[in-house]
Amino acid sequence: MSIKALQEIIDNAKDVVFFGGAGVSTESGIPDFRSVDGLYSQKFKYPPEKMLSRSFFYTHTAEFYEFYKQKMICLDAEPNAAHLKLAEMENKGKLKAVVTQNIDGLHQKAGSRCVYELHGSVHRNLCEKCGKSYSAMYVLACEGIPFCECGGLIKPDVVLYEEPLNEEVMQGAILAISKADVLIVGGTSLAVYPAAGLLNFFGDGELVLINKSPTPYDRRASLVVNASIGETLSRISV
Secondary structure, three states, X not given: OHXXXXXXXXXXXXXXXXXXXXXXXXXXXXXXXXXXXXXXXXXXXXXHHHHOEHHHHHHOHHHHHHHHHHHOOOOOOOOOHHHHHHXXXXXXXXXXXXXXXXXXXXXXXXXXXXXXXXXXXXXXXXXXXXXXXXXXXXXXHOOOOOEOOOOOEEEEEEXXXXXXXXXXXXXXXXXXXXXXXXXXXXXXXXXXXXXXXXXXXXXXOEEEEEOOOOOOOHHHOOEEEOOOHHHHHHOOOO
């Protein structure tokens, strides 16, 4: 019944925006942070949130990169049914934008073009001295700390703890969400701020929540689907 209701909402929509979290990528084999098997449940020398902080990056750079390379870069991961359906929806003109909390680049790999990456991307790594950009493959291939050919330290273009979100990306996401008549939220518990606060910019259109567990916004939604995001979206025709 929920698939039929979702299909009807999408059929009647003119401006759909998708807002996604870690649950979109877990179906591609990328671990999240907060689930039973997530990074927060694993044992490390330091808590993951500490190792992924701005201060840790500068005070323990070698240990940061050891963790980052092992746990945050997953270049073998492939887009799943959710990524592919969203790219198809954009290609057909139904979906206007993807707003994602993920840093894996799988939406672009699936073919999505308008993607607002709230937390950055592992695929962009910038020299702090000259600004030159390096790929994730380059970072992985470097032994220890990656440095630029100019000698500068390379820093991933991802938002670490203690850092603000990119203002330009945030403004683009806010504009897309505020203009949408349907906002589909998938694979996120809506517990991470300020990203989750973006839902407050959505107007009085249809809010659809697709997540395996309840969220704080369920009572506001037109439709709640407690199921796999990939399986759910794969059953929609565009």
